[in-house]
Amino acid sequence: MTDNDHDSSATANQRAVLITGCSSGIGLHAALELRKHGYRVFATARKTADVEKLTAQGLTALQLDLDDAQSIGNSLAQVLDETGGKLYGLFNNGGFGQSGAVEDLPTEALRAQFETLFFGWHELTRQVVPVMRRQGYGRIVQNSSVLGFAAMPYRGAYNSVKFAIEGLSDTLRLELRGSGVYVSIIQPGPIRTRFRANGLQKFHDNINHQDSAHRAYYEATLARLQASGDASRFTLGPEAVTEKLLHALNSNSPKLRYRVTTPTIAFSIAKRLLPGFLLDKILATIP
Ligand SMILES: NC(=O)c1ccc[n+]([C@@H]2O[C@H](COP(=O)([O-])OP(=O)(O)OC[C@H]3O[C@@H](n4cnc5c(N)ncnc54)[C@H](OP(=O)(O)O)[C@@H]3O)[C@@H](O)[C@H]2O)c1
Numbered sequence: 001m002t003d004n005d006h007d008s009s010a011t012a013n014q015r016a017v018l019i020t021g022c023s024s025g026i027g028l029h030a031a032l033e034l035r036k037h038g039y040r041v042f043a044t045a046r047k048t049a050d051v052e053k054l055t056a057q058g059l060t061a062l063q064l065d066l067d068d069a070q071s072i073g074n075s076l077a078q079v080l081d082e083t084g085g086k087l088y089g090l091f092n093n094g095g096f097g098q099s100g101a102v103e104d105l106p107t108e109a110l111r112a113q114f115e116t117l118f119f120g121w122h123e124l125t126r127q128v129v130p131v132m133r134r135q136g137y138g139r140i141v142q143n144s145s146v147l148g149f150a151a152m153p154y155r156g157a158y159n160s161v162k163f164a165i166e167g168l169s170d171t172l173r174l175e176l177r178g179s180g181v182y183v184s185i186i187q188p189g190p191i192r193t194r195f196r197a198n199g200l201q202k203f204h205d206n207i208n209h210q211d212s213a214h215r216a217y218y219e220a221t222l223a224r225l226q227a228s229g230d231a232s233r234f235t236l237g238p239e240a241v242t243e244k245l246l247h248a249l250n251s252n253s254p255k256l257r258y259r260v261t262t263p264t265i266a267f268s269i270a271k272r273l274l275p276g277f278l279l280d281k282i283l284a285t286i287p
Contacts, residue, residue, distance in 0.1 A: 016040040016083045017139075017249065018076070020064055020124065021094025023050035025193025026143060029238035030091060030245055031059055037246060039089070042079045046071075046094070066094050066120025067112075076127050089139040089249050090128045092121045092165075097199040100207035101214045102156035109206035113157040118164050125172070129181070138181040141248045142169045143241065146189045146264040150271060152286045154217070173256065184248035187268075189261030190235040200225065221287065234262045 017034055021027035022043040031043035031054070043054045044064035054061035060082075064075040079087060095117040098109050125140060132138025147155055148162035166185060173183035203209075209218040244258035259265050270279055 015088040016042060016079065016086060017089035017091060018042045018044065018079055018087060018124075018128070019091040019093055020044050020066060020121075022054055022059075022061070023047065025195060026188070026191060026238045026241045027091075027093045028054075030093070030242045032057070033239070033242045034246070034249075035059065037250075039249070040083070042075075042082075044075055044094075064094075064124075066116045066124070069123050072120065072124050073127065076124065080131065085131065086135055087128060087131050087138065089141065090125065091141045091143065091245060092125065093143040094120070095143075096202060097155070097195060098157040098202045098206065099154050099199055100157070100203055100209075101154055101212065101217075104207050104209070104212050104214065105157055106206055109202070110157050110160075113161050114164070117161045118168070121165065122168065129172075129176070132181040133176075133179055136180045139249050139254065140169075140172070140181065140183045141245055142183065142185045144169070144185045144187050146187055146259075146261070146267055148185070148187055150267040150283060152283055154214070154221075182248075182254045184254045184256065184258065186241055186244050186248070186258045186260060187264050188236075188241050189263035190232050191241060191261070192231065192235050192237050196225075224287070232263075236261050 015038070017039045019027050019031050019034075019041065022031045023045040027043070027045075031041050035041045035058075041059060043059040043061045045051050045054060045061065046063065046065035046067075048063060051061045051063050062075045062078055063071060065071040096113075098105070098113045100109070121142070128138075128140070132140075142165055144165050145158070145162045147159050148166040151159045151163075169183050169185050176183060207218070209215055212218065240260050244260055248254040248258065259268055270282065274282075
């Protein structure tokens, strides 16, 4: 059997995969692509209008808001109802980025960041694990980030929640050893999606930049974003993430971590090789 063959214990009708955050970006691309690869995709989004759009694209779509435990439970129950209680894969993906200096972050904004990207992911995963344990196989794939291991200025809320997801996922992987359930982490760098536009909205909603010690930085950044957009030359399309997701689902030996984009690879090497003070010098210059 090659590295890309399916686990023989998972027959076609068992290969159901639940994806969160499919209204746009990586989640939407993954849903459409996995379907092409023969998976039984359950694409979820938090807004009814997006569920309808997904359905119009021929996907099996369900409403799932990571901030709402009841919505998580209801949507998983519907999936299991349709699959006879089986779920091959879970792609934890839905979320947003709250930017702003640590000293400017209202506690409520930090809480909201963790509600979606940490407690929401945990609640869904906690409900999925017994299903996968019972069936004796399964794949849990966590869409983390380069910011899950490299801290960068003005990204404290997002940094801390992705670091937390990395820690939780590493522990979960150890606890699932021998169960047939694998946990993989994908670490994308910049990917072309609605992530930055959605994050900018959160910045305006929650950060009082006028009264901040970082006001000059904020103004320069907002002007730069308005003038030239935010695509760095290293930005890739969502297909770069889906390709790794497919490996994590298909392979008999899924990797612990998949690094996507040049910045992720470069920072993972730099983090291993450079002393902290030197790494700080580089990271502090990131706009
Ligand atoms: N783009 C990047 O450069 C990049 C890099 C590294 C990691 N990532 C990670 O990739 C994942 C997907 O982001 P993306 O880049 O595809 O951005 P995106 O286009 O903004 O998509 C984010 C998705 O998450 C959903 N979402 C937000 N809050 C949610 C909630 N409470 N419950 C359920 N879904 C929710 C959004 O739904 P709404 O439309 O309803 O808001 C949207 O469907 C995120 O976890 C992000 O941290 C992105």
